[in-house]
Every structure is written in structure tokens, then in C-alpha cells.
Amino acid sequence: MAKNRSYKLLCPIARALDRIGDRWTLLILRDLHAGPARFTELQRGLTGIAANLLTERLGKLVDDGLIEKGDGGHGAVVYELTDLGQQTSEIIFELAMFGAQFEPEGEVVAPGNLRTVATTLGAAAKRAAKPEMNFRAALKVDGEDISLDVENGQATAIYGSCPDPDLLFRTGYQDLLAVSEGDLAPDQFLREHSELEIITPGKEGEFTDLMSSIIGMINDQ
Amino acid sequence: MAKNRSYKLLCPIARALDRIGDRWTLLILRDLHAGPARFTELQRGLTGIAANLLTERLGKLVDDGLIEKGDGGHGAVVYELTDLGQQTSEIIFELAMFGAQFEPEGEVVAPGNLRTVATTLGAAAKRAAKPEMNFRAALKVDGEDISLDVENGQATAIYGSCPDPDLLFRTGYQDLLAVSEGDLAPDQFLREHSELEIITPGKEGEFTDLMSSIIGMINDQ
DNA sequence: CGGGATCCGTTACGATACTG
DNA sequence: CAGTATCGTAACGGATCCCG
Numbered sequence: 325m326a327k328n329r330s331y332k333l334l335c336p337i338a339r340a341l342d343r344i345g346d347r348w349t350l351l352i353l354r355d356l357h358a359g360p361a362r363f364t365e366l367q368r369g370l371t372g373i374a375a376n377l378l379t380e381r382l383g384k385l386v387d388d389g390l391i392e393k394g395d396g397g398h399g400a401v402v403y404e405l406t407d408l409g410q411q412t413s414e415i416i417f418e419l420a421m422f423g424a425q426f427e428p429e430g431e432v433v434a435p436g437n438l439r440t441v442a443t444t445l446g447a448a449a450k451r452a453a454k455p456e457m458n459f460r461a462a463l464k465v466d467g468e469d470i471s472l473d474v475e476n477g478q479a480t481a482i483y484g485s486c487p488d489p490d491l492l493f494r495t496g497y498q499d500l501l502a503v504s505e506g507d508l509a510p511d512q513f514l515r516e517h518s519e520l521e522i523i524t525p526g527k528e529g530e531f532t533d534l535m536s537s538i539i540g541m542i543n544d545q
Numbered sequence: 546m547a548k549n550r551s552y553k554l555l556c557p558i559a560r561a562l563d564r565i566g567d568r569w570t571l572l573i574l575r576d577l578h579a580g581p582a583r584f585t586e587l588q589r590g591l592t593g594i595a596a597n598l599l600t601e602r603l604g605k606l607v608d609d610g611l612i613e614k615g616d617g618g619h620g621a622v623v624y625e626l627t628d629l630g631q632q633t634s635e636i637i638f639e640l641a642m643f644g645a646q647f648e649p650e651g652e653v654v655a656p657g658n659l660r661t662v663a664t665t666l667g668a669a670a671k672r673a674a675k676p677e678m679n680f681r682a683a684l685k686v687d688g689e690d691i692s693l694d695v696e697n698g699q700a701t702a703i704y705g706s707c708p709d710p711d712l713l714f715r716t717g718y719q720d721l722l723a724v725s726e727g728d729l730a731p732d733q734f735l736r737e738h739s740e741l742e743i744i745t746p747g748k749e750g751e752f753t754d755l756m757s758s759i760i761g762m763i764n765d766q
Numbered sequence: 767c768g769g770g771a772t773c774c775g776t777t778a779c780g781a782t783a784c785t786g
Numbered sequence: 787c788a789g790t791a792t793c794g795t796a797a798c799g800g801a802t803c804c805c806g
Contacts, residue, residue: 334653335661337575340644354558363788374780415639422632423561432555440556584769595799
């Protein structure tokens, strides 16, 4: 992996792990599924990854064609997923579904940013959205902006503010986790642990439908 | 992970990786999805994992409730998946789908046994089988037995011989890989790189249907 | 022979410091 | 901001040995 620790096995699973099985690598991809990001932004989301490790992992991901360096404006470098890198979406979503059932144990810490929320929500929405759905939702989770865009049932969630939204939804990260772990009932979450502000009347039904589907999908797995 | 290298992140993906993100762990689970296995059988399938590492990984998987020690008969210990461990099936299948597109590079080596084939085939069949399908297929891949059982569309593949099969299917591991990578056309694979022996007439249609669906699913992803 | 435990050299990781 | 350099520590990999 990092250097020469490939499994060298003639097996598709081993070949996948040779590319994304290193420590931190899947978490880096997780954050990039929420949209292009700068080096420092990634470092913050990974809470304490050493700079040299992040450098090495990014380099290997570029070499393997999963990500590429892009132009973030005024000379800034951003990393973003290639088409090949996008294909890890299903893997990451299944990991999230599997991991959501475990209680956080010991001294855990919230990530330095909420890109993980955008990724998980986006992957879930891709599966749960119905073809007739069309809306743009501006989410604020603990004050951080996430844009959820659904176009004819094609959902995309990006970490960042949403231009021209149909509605605004506020909640907290801890509340989202509680719902996904089954510790908080969906309707109680929607009634007491979040605020919904309607901008385009009529769109709020589609949004709450989608949220309910997502919560149901997570809980009954 | 191994000792205290948990990510300690409040994120479902990190919580999943704390359990199954260690080196070798997903490959161990891969082999166990093909049915219970003994220590030495696992060691062979993983081609060269050090005994101490396998011991440590198995111990952690038992502690985390993903696998358990069972009785393999005449005092033999076998490791097998718990219900929780079974839930990693989707993750492993998505890894296989992602990894199947890469050409093996450099000096790779075939795994010491073909449990990986049973796992990948089983996961694919679970998705591709239609509800009306019912058959038992005895597969021989490079002489190793894999049992594919489909009951009302519920597919299970186990590494081991199939009792009372409806048909017998022989092929080679390299041929299977070539098909899954798109280097060998499905119909050419079925005609020239495999043998089908019919035991219960009429069942061969269901089997080739399923195989075609699986190959199509892998290739157009 | 199966299922490990122990020891040891090598490699990767993690923290801090430093640089363009 | 975006990394590079250094270095102590922890994990890995290979071998050997042990016990039923």
C-alpha cells in the first residue's frame, strides 16, 4: 500500500484495498465526496492527521487516478474526485450504514468540519430520492452549510452554501447522529430538534418525505 | 484499530473503519463470507499473513462481535460470521465491484484457495437472482468446489461441495477474472471457457440467466 | 498438524518543527 | 497555506518455537 505493502493478490477485493485500503485513505475520499477541498480543509476534517501522511495519501490517490489537483481560484490548489474516484461512493455509503449502528465509545471527538455529513447524506439521498422529486435545500448543521440538490430524483449534497434554495433546514450534528443510531425518533427529530423555514411553498413535503425515507433506510437495515 | 489507533471520530464511517479498517481484516471477512473456516484455511487464503497478525485480527473481530469461534467437528475450532459480521456483505461486494475494473499489475499471486470466488459470486448472486429462481449448482473452479444455492431468489454461495446439485459447472479462475474485467465476452466465456453438465433438465436456463445477469452487472458499472 | 505465542528486524505512523 | 524534514514509537512481517 503506502510503498510496497500491496496485497499482491489476484482478487478484486484485494485490488480495491491496494488502492483505498490504507489508513486515512477512505476518510479522505469521504471528505472529497462532499466536493473539492483544499489541503488544510482536508486536514481539519480528519482531526489530526499528520501533514506528511496527508501528503503521501493524496499523492498516491493522484497517482492511482482517484483524485486530481484542480484550480480553486486565486492560485489555490484544490483536490477533487475523478470519475474513477466517484465510483467509491457506494463503498463509503455501505461503510456508513454499517458504522451507524455502533455507539460512539470512549473519548471521541467531532470532526473538524461536517463534510462527512454532506457525504453520508448525499449518498443516502441518491438512493432514497424518488424520480419526481425536485428541490434545493439549504442545510445548516451546527452553523455549517450543506447544499442538498435534488433534480428529477438525482440527489447531490455538497459542503457549502446553497444558492437560491427552496427551503432552509437547521439542526445539530448530535441530533443527526442520534436519529441515525435509532436513539431519537424521526418525528421527534423533525418536530423538536430541527427548524424548517419554507421559501418556496409546497416544496417542504418533498423534503420531509426524503428525510423520512433516509431515516427509515438507515434504521431498518 | 490494532491497539489504540482508533480514529476516535464521531462519524459513522470512522466507526466502521475502527472495526474493519485494519490491514487484512476485510480480507479475513471476505473469506469467512464463504462459510466457516479454520485458522490454517484462513491463513492459506490470505497468502502469507503472519500467524501472529491473523491471531490478533481474529481476536479483535471476536471481541467486536463480528465473528465467533464455533465447533468444526472432532474438536476442531472454526471461525464463523455472526449476524453482525454478515452485515459486512454489502461493503465487501462494493469493494469487489470497484476492484474488478483494475488490471492486476506486477507480480501478483493467486490466493491459496478460492474462498474469494465464493464470496464475490454469492454477493453478486444475492443481487441478481430473480424471485422465481430455484436451483443448486455445483461449481468447480480450478478443481475447487463452490456450492451455489438459490432458493426462491435467495442466493447463497459456500466454499465446499454441493450436495444433490441440479447442474455442474466447471471453469477456471483466470477465466472468471477475464470476464469480470471485460477482457472476455460473456458468451465466449460460457461457450469456450467452461463446461456445463446438466443433472436436472430445465434448470440450466435459470443458471445461465443468473450468470449473464451477474456478468452484466459487473461490466456496466 | 492445527492454533497459536515469542522474538526481532523493518516499515509505517504520529507529533512536532520547519520552510517556500 | 501547503507542504517537507526529522525522529521516537507502534505496527507489521518473517521465523522460530511451543503445546495439544
